[in-house]
Amino acid sequence: xxxxxxxxxxxxxxxxxxxxxxxxxxxxxxxxxxxxxxxxxxxxxxxxxxxxxxxxxxxxxxxxxxxxxxxxxxxxxxxxxxxxxxxxxxxxxxxxxxxxxxxxxxxxxxxxxxxxxxxxxxxxxxxxxxxxxxxxxxxxxxxxxxxxxxxxxxxxxxxxxxxxxxxxxxxxxxxxxxxxxxxxxxxxxxxxxxxxxxxxxxxxxxxxxxxxxxxxxxxxxxxxxxxxxxxxxxxxxxxxxxxxxxxxxxxxxxxxxxxxxxxxxxxxxxxxxxxxxxxxxxxxxxxxxxxxxxxxxxxxxxxxxxxxxxxxxxxxxxxxxxxxxxxxxxxxxxxxxxxxxxxxxxxxxxxxxxxxxxxxxxxxxxxxxxxxxxxxxxxxxxxxxxxxxxxxxxxxxxxxxxxxxxxxxxxxxxxxxxxxxxxx
Numbered sequence: 001x002x003x004x005x006x007x008x009x010x011x012x013x014x015x016x017x018x019x020x021x022x023x024x025x026x027x028x029x030x031x032x033x034x035x036x037x038x039x040x041x042x043x044x045x046x047x048x049x050x051x052x053x054x055x056x057x058x059x060x061x062x063x064x065x066x067x068x069x070x071x072x073x074x075x076x077x078x079x080x081x082x083x084x085x086x087x088x089x090x091x092x093x094x095x096x097x098x099x100x101x102x103x104x105x106x107x108x109x110x111x112x113x114x115x116x117x118x119x120x121x122x123x124x125x126x127x128x129x130x131x132x133x134x135x136x137x138x139x140x141x142x143x144x145x146x147x148x149x150x151x152x153x154x155x156x157x158x159x160x161x162x163x164x165x166x167x168x169x170x171x172x173x174x175x176x177x178x179x180x181x182x183x184x185x186x187x188x189x190x191x192x193x194x195x196x197x198x199x200x201x202x203x204x205x206x207x208x209x210x211x212x213x214x215x216x217x218x219x220x221x222x223x224x225x226x227x228x229x230x231x232x233x234x235x236x237x238x239x240x241x242x243x244x245x246x247x248x249x250x251x252x253x254x255x256x257x258x259x260x261x262x263x264x265x266x267x268x269x270x271x272x273x274x275x276x277x278x279x280x281x282x283x284x285x286x287x288x289x290x291x292x293x294x295x296x297x298x299x300x301x302x303x304x305x306x307x308x309x310x311x312x313x314x315x316x317x318x319x320x321x322x323x324x325x326x327x328x329x330x331x332x333x334x335x336x337x338x339x340x341x342x343x344x345x346x347x348x349x350x351x352x353x354x355x356x357x358x359x360x361x362x363x364x365x366x367x368x369x370x371x372x373x374x375x376x377x378x379x380x381x382x383x384x385x386x387x388x389x390x391x392x393x394x395x396x397x398x399x400x401x402x403x404x405x406x407x408x409x410x411x412x413x414x415x416x417x418x419x420x421x422x423x424x
Contacts (some may be wrong), residue, residue: 022189036357037394039401041338041386042408046316049371051101051234052308054247055288057215059303061208062291065179066201069174069194071095082185086177086205093175093202095194100173110158118156121149181207182297206301209294213246213270215249215307216285222275225311234312244270244290247306248298254305257296268293318381319374320365322407324389328362333375336395337361338386353400358386362397392417 073095080092128142177183184204188194194202228234245267246254255265270292279286290307292299299305320335328334338358353359365380381387386403388395395401 018259036400036402037391039338039360039388039395040390041388041403042321042406044320044381044385044387046318046381046383048313048315049317049319049376050313051311051369051371051376053054053217053221053311054306055215055217057213057246057305057307059299059301059305060212060214061181061206061301062210062212063179063205063207064182064301065177065181065205067092067175067178067203067205068198068201069093069095069175069356070196071100071169072195073099073173073193075095075188075190075192075194075279077190080183080186080203082183085181086183086185087178087180088155090177091174092177092183095173095175095186097170097173099243099259100166100170104163104170107159107163107166110195111163114152114155114159118149119154120154120357121145125149151336175202177205179205179207181205203382207296208299208301210291211294211299211301212273213244213292213299213305213307215244215288215290216283216307217288217309219279219284219286222286229312234314242297243310244292245308245348246270246271246292246299247308249304254292254298257298259352306399314376317371318377318385319371320377320381320387321374322370324387325365325367326394328364332364333367334362334364335381336388336392337363337381338388338401342398354402356404357400358403360388360395360397360399401421 075093076096077094078092079094080086080090086092125142125145125148128137128145131137132139132142182205184206186203187200188202225234248254253265254268256268259265270290273289273291276287276289288307288309324335325333326335337360339361340358342354342359363380366378368376368378370376386405388401389406
């Protein structure tokens, strides 16, 4: 009886162990059963985009006038406030006029003296002209009287010119602003001796509304742009042709001030003037000049800015999210394309693909530049293809995935801030 009980116990234990191992194997098989990963993708579509280029530039004044004295003397008084706006003809300095007043008065008196002599000589010449006809005086006497009269008239003209010169020199003792604009700091103080047409200026006046912005564009970029337009790859937008936008030193856009709460800033756009015809040998750039209004005086001469220049409109452009582009072993850009066709040389899957299942294909692409949060792709893709946008680190060419279409992210405006990314 004890033997029978032991036998039954062993049978029960064996059944329990068998059931445990069967359950564990089932769980292990279920736990290691491979599942198809779900990969978000976007459907590639062509669109028209406006390409711009952001280039460094410097602000320069519209008009620059260095004020210098035109007569020699001692500065008696400064008549302006440094940093203020002045108008053309406004008095800036007063040079001590004593010597020039004396010279003017002397020239005026000399002219009056000669004019008095001229009256007597004129009467003598007329009298001799009448007497020579009657033979009362000789012809030589009349000729001498006429010559004396003409000499006095010439002296009157010379004295008149000397008087005018003295008057001009006297007026130059009050140094006036030659142009309107904003005046800088004074380089001289009352009591300083200044000389006529000295090399160092007394003060500088600059007109800063409007202002010029000089932009440096690489000559290679200029050649590429002209070639693309000539070949029809880019087309100009007549509405925005010649318009230029600015970003200030702190990266903010150049807009009108003040900006009210909730109000969209209004760009102050510049006007493209000309492109230089000479390439600087040391830097390989061509200078471009634009003109901007400066109503609030934000732009100051010498300020560093970034100018955004519109290159043209690219039709049928292909844009892919930046996060969907990776690098292959050769460090070349690539994307993962979801396709229903297996790549050549890959083993054919035994099971047919489901409606939402795809093969993964690694596709090399040619990137032109960044466009906001996307890349502009020039070669390697065609419209309608499905581009994986997530889970790229675990992807391998030929693997089967389950695709889930997602809406493409909003494309920001072309920044053009990475010219070095071209033709990768």
